[in-house]
Amino acid sequence: MRRTCLTITGMCLMILHAFSQGSPKDTSAFKSRPLKLDEVEIVSSYYDQTADKSAVSGGQLGAIGNANVTDLSNGIELKFVGYDPKGRKNSLTGGLGFDHHTAASQAYVDLNGTAKNYGNRLYPTLDWTIENGVKGSSFGIGSYYSAEHDYYHSIGLNTSFSKKNHHNGEFSAKFSGYFDRIKMIYPSELIPIDSIQVTTGTTTDSVVYVTTASGRTEALSYSSTGQETVTESASASISSRSRDSYSASFAFTQVINTRMQGALLLDLAYQSGYLGLPFHRVYFADSSTAVVEKLPSQRFKLPVGFRLNYFIGDNIIIKTYYRFYIDNWGLRSHTASIEVPVKITPFFSISPFYRYYVQTAVNYFAPYQKHTAADEYYTSNYALSAFSANLVGVGLRLAPPKGVIDKHLNTIELRYAHYTETTDLVSNVISLDLKFR
Amino acid sequence: MQLTVGRVSLSVIALAACAIALAASLASCQPVKEYQKNRINDSEMTLSNRKVEKEEISMESYREGSSGANGGKTGGGCGCN
Numbered sequence: 295m296r297r298t299c300l301t302i303t304g305m306c307l308m309i310l311h312a313f314s315q316g317s318p319k320d321t322s323a324f325k326s327r328p329l330k331l332d333e334v335e336i337v338s339s340y341y342d343q344t345a346d347k348s349a350v351s352g353g354q355l356g357a358i359g360n361a362n363v364t365d366l367s368n369g370i371e372l373k374f375v376g377y378d379p380k381g382r383k384n385s386l387t388g389g390l391g392f393d394h395h396t397a398a399s400q401a402y403v404d405l406n407g408t409a410k411n412y413g414n415r416l417y418p419t420l421d422w423t424i425e426n427g428v429k430g431s432s433f434g435i436g437s438y439y440s441a442e443h444d445y446y447h448s449i450g451l452n453t454s455f456s457k458k459n460h461h462n463g464e465f466s467a468k469f470s471g472y473f474d475r476i477k478m479i480y481p482s483e484l485i486p487i488d489s490i491q492v493t494t495g496t497t498t499d500s501v502v503y504v505t506t507a508s509g510r511t512e513a514l515s516y517s518s519t520g521q522e523t524v525t526e527s528a529s530a531s532i533s534s535r536s537r538d539s540y541s542a543s544f545a546f547t548q549v550i551n552t553r554m555q556g557a558l559l560l561d562l563a564y565q566s567g568y569l570g571l572p573f574h575r576v577y578f579a580d581s582s583t584a585v586v587e588k589l590p591s592q593r594f595k596l597p598v599g600f601r602l603n604y605f606i607g608d609n610i611i612i613k614t615y616y617r618f619y620i621d622n623w624g625l626r627s628h629t630a631s632i633e634v635p636v637k638i639t640p641f642f643s644i645s646p647f648y649r650y651y652v653q654t655a656v657n658y659f660a661p662y663q664k665h666t667a668a669d670e671y672y673t674s675n676y677a678l679s680a681f682s683a684n685l686v687g688v689g690l691r692l693a694p695p696k697g698v699i700d701k702h703l704n705t706i707e708l709r710y711a712h713y714t715e716t717t718d719l720v721s722n723v724i725s726l727d728l729k730f731r
Numbered sequence: 732m733q734l735t736v737g738r739v740s741l742s743v744i745a746l747a748a749c750a751i752a753l754a755a756s757l758a759s760c761q762p763v764k765e766y767q768k769n770r771i772n773d774s775e776m777t778l779s780n781r782k783v784e785k786e787e788i789s790m791e792s793y794r795e796g797s798s799g800a801n802g803g804k805t806g807g808g809c810g811c812n
Contacts, residue, residue: 335782337782337783337785337786339785339786341786341790365786367785367786369785371782461760461762462762462763541799543799543800547778548760549760549763549768549771550760550761551760551761551763552761552763552767552768552770552771553770553771555771555776555778556778557778559800559801560800561799561800563799595797595798595799597797597798597799597800597801598800599799599800599801601778603776603777603778605770605771605773605776611773611775611776613775613776615801617797617799617800617801619797619798619799619800621797625796625797627795627796627797629797635775637775643775645775651791651795653795653796653797656796677793677794677795677796678796683794683795685787685791689783691774691775693774707781707783708783709783709784709787711787713790713791713794715794719794721790721794723786723787723790725783725784725785725786725787726783727781727782727783
């Protein structure tokens, strides 16, 4: 009897085993894929500005205060994408930007307006990101370098991470540091006189090293007879000062429903070092002699932002943004913007937009000849004055699935913006973005 | 310049309005499945700035006294001109 029971039990187990879903051997192990060029993006912009009361002139009106600027900016970014053996997406992005600008105020670093009024800036970037699709997380590091001929260079480093939750929300954080060196190029009449006594023959002359607006250093030889000659062979180095900027940026994005999503943005920023610019003049009330602007060596910034995007019907999207900003220099500002992309077709959209901005002045700002020598800090830079600004413009976006003209040209974006400030500054910027895949 | 409306600071009004809008939005969160995200995933619905806006944002950060909380840089660079 016992043998019969064991036999029946054994047969049942064999039948169950035959019909059971055993785990088959995994023959589809993930194969890594090396980095491969995925996307190339080219962005070109032209910026044009008319303004007066330049910071270089100490906020003066007229030709000496001319603050007209043009800037031609070009950048290219190459994105390589690959997958590692764990199935994580690796993205390596390298970029190179080049700007050429003209600035009327730059000529007045020399009091007579004869300094060069143009310059170039070169700025490469390199970023690496790892995305884990299963865990919904990502990690990235990046680096940045920028050099503006004669004026400064800057090195930037950052690291970031993000994590999605199960409720269509995502938290991200980014920590950045920028380390600038600013060449101490003073207005021509304020160049520190670093005299070296030399003896030539029977006369004692003094040689002063003069840093010109272009950054070139020349030696002016003053003879005892008061005659002045210039020799260009001198090569005294121009001193520089540091400016460090640190920021922690936090963002939380949330899908609210099938048509709406929002983001909450918070930055904590801290700057230390030389926070003014050495060629910005200030004129005191009782003096026609300029001094160099003087600002505190520390600044804490706290901007808080909020975005909300809403898809109305099938063709219209409303994108809103608001930011409140406060810092320890006494500046408060509000920024509100709205953009309404209208999808003419699924692949072509027109986006009119408007932005309003208002700020209070920093505690250290005063117009031309309004500061007094008793002030501890002083600047006449109108970017730090009280004003409001309006920005209005339109963007066009074309992204057909089969490409534009050629299948590799994936997206074309064109954007124009007109900007006016109550300081009388008016500017226009037009940008073109070409994306190849 | 102190921004005020009546006796109430504009900062307080703006922050209160934002807090209310945020609270109302989050309170109305609904579960959204992947297949329901065709509008959310539309390229125009992105919550970050696009590359074509780069010069605009750069110009604003140099011409205005404030920056940050927009995905751009919060420091570094000269802005000399």
